[in-house]
């Protein structure tokens with residue numbers, strides 16, 4: 230069976246060798262030695278000043294909304310994982326959807342201002358597939374209207390934009406280290422903020438709002454364990470190797486589809502961006518064709534993923550969400566193809582041959 234993604238796993242002995250340090254200390258969570266070491270190494274690799282390792286990539290988004298006391302409208306993208314919308318609802322705010330740019334699949338910055346009302350407090354946007362949002366335009370709009378900018382950067386691990394970590398743009402960025410992501414710790418994530426007071430409050434939120442016997446604020450449990458940190462410490466040294474393998478696969482996909490009408494949103498990435506090769510989404514002419522291709526691959530036990538589908542503005546449990554025709558259209562036609570470190574090249578050939586046969 231070939232899945233759309235597969236967790237990269239280090240040799241078992243490498244994992245247990247690192248884990249042994251936690252064992253010897255009999256200290257397995259609560260900001261242990263391995264968590265601290267992972268945070269330091271991630272700050273260095275990602276070139277960010279502050280970073281907190283968290284339980285996943287969703288709770289830090291909630292903490293981001295909380296730390297800015299957001300209670301009103303949050304402008305957001307309809308093309309992301311459902312977590313992006315869920316956290317807005319979960320924190321009692323109202324998601325206001327602004328359609329995406331047809332090239333980048335990220336929120337269309339030129340359409341944001343029309344959606345701003347007196348109740349708007351923030352913009353929560355996703356760097357889809359690691360493709361940067363229009364961070365400069367968003368910053369200008371946010372400054373002009375006094376809005377906070379939060380990026381769901383779950384896909385953006387290691388991406389650089391204009392020479393700077395993409396994770397350092399906006400007031401807060403969050404990343405996911407879920408097992409299916411480019412860099413993972415099994416479950417895990419991080420939150421990055423630029424303002425020291427915000428970082429301090431996020432640190433408190435992560436551990437129930439208290440330090441020892443001093444209780445400062447409300448909080449949640451967003452800590453992560455030494456078991457997860459050990460996985461990260463094993464995988465981080467291999468990250469360039471992982472990215473290079475995925476780059477080769479993506480270049481293969483692109484060259485295989487060159488003479489078809491198939492497009493990929495990742496083709497829009499230009500020289501301003503040092504990309505991370507996190508996903509390979511492909512856009513079919515229509516939904517029927519996508520479904521037929523998906524089914525034919527499944528018959529061969531090859532699994533793709535409609536990533537993302539449905540457009541979040543069309544979630545059944547939302548009330549009165551604006552229509553977003555570009556996102557709805559893209560969601561109906563986009564399919565993520567298998568991509569992971571050791572995807573065999575002959576399997577990739579099977580995938581591209583089958584697809585090419587069906588689309589030309």
Ligand SMILES: *Cc1c(COP(=O)(O)O)cnc(C)c1O
Pocket residue numbers: 285286287288309310312313355381383384404405406407417418
């Ligand atoms: C994976 C993902 C999340 C959720 O991250 P978890 O670590 O699974 O909580 C949020 N947003 C996007 C865009 C994602 O891809």
